[in-house]
Amino acid sequence: MKTKSRPEPSELRERALRYLARREHSRWELARKLEQAGFVIEEIAPLLDEFEEKNWLSDRRFAESWVADHQAKAGSMKLAYELRQRGVAEELIATVLADTADNELERARAVWRRKYAGAPADAAEKMKQMRFLQSRGFTLDVVRQIVDSAKVI
Missing domain, CATH: 1.10.10 (Arc Repressor Mutant, subunit A)
Incomplete structure (x- = not known):
């Protein structure tokens, strides 16, 4: 049986960009995925800060995208629950869902x-x-x- 080796710290940026290239992620989601891949949180946090400064990572954009993709099948209560599960702040959820209330x-x-x-x-x-x-x-x-x-x- 092959043992899983720890990823090199230099792979962190590449892996994070690969995740973001596939779809939008919340900060919490991306951090969790990178931790599960074996990266250390002390290295993840500064990278995510940099990504947010460059606007490559945005909880607002993630929430708007999530709601746009799922609103045809779900009500605002379920959408809010799913966004909470993905680490989006309550204030941001309220703002994004206010647009769909009509x-x-x-x-x-x-x-x-x-x-x-x-x-x-x-x-x-x-x-x-x-x-x-x-x-x-x-x-x-x-x-x-x-x-x-x-x-x-």
């Missing part, structure tokens, strides 16, 4: 339409549809508006 109802309606053919036939079906939309991260207020105003399509 179309939350339309997005929820689109998700509902893709899943269901029409209005719920009975109370059990209504609860099922509501649970589905809530599991996608839409607020209870939005979920109620969608299901209560549903008409057979």
